[in-house]
Amino acid sequence: DHALRDLLFRKMCDLRGTFAGIGDQLDGRIPLAYAHFVQVLVDSFLLIAPFALYSELGIWSIPAVGLLTLFYAGLLDLAKILLDPLDNDEFYDAPVNFDIGVLIRESNAGSTRWKYSAEMLPFATNFES
Secondary structure, eight states: OHHHHHHHHHHHHHHHHHHHHHHHHHHSSOOHHHHHHHHHHHHHHHHHHHHHHHHHHGGGHHHHHHHHHHHHHHHHHHHHHHHSTTOTTOOOSSOOOOOHHHHHHHHHHHHHTTTTTTSSOSSOOOOOO
């Protein structure tokens, strides 16, 4: 009787924890269809770019497409890393060296950088009304 009650209580707690995690999964992510749509757009752009640039740049369209590929494919990979920074969905084969703590510290440092910037102004002010 005591073991059955403990097992039932443990399963109810697991069910409650799983149910509570559903909202967290849905709130923090963009829909996967958007990520696929952006992937198709970037791939289409990079496929069509050499033909579109050849009339304007001639042979220089080859290095221009290389730069476009480097920029857009890198930006797309960065967006995918930011979509799942802890690699919960096992998107990458190799581990991604991405420290979330550094990102949070840098964003906090940016928010407090100008905290006391109005103490010394190059002109006289009077804030009293």
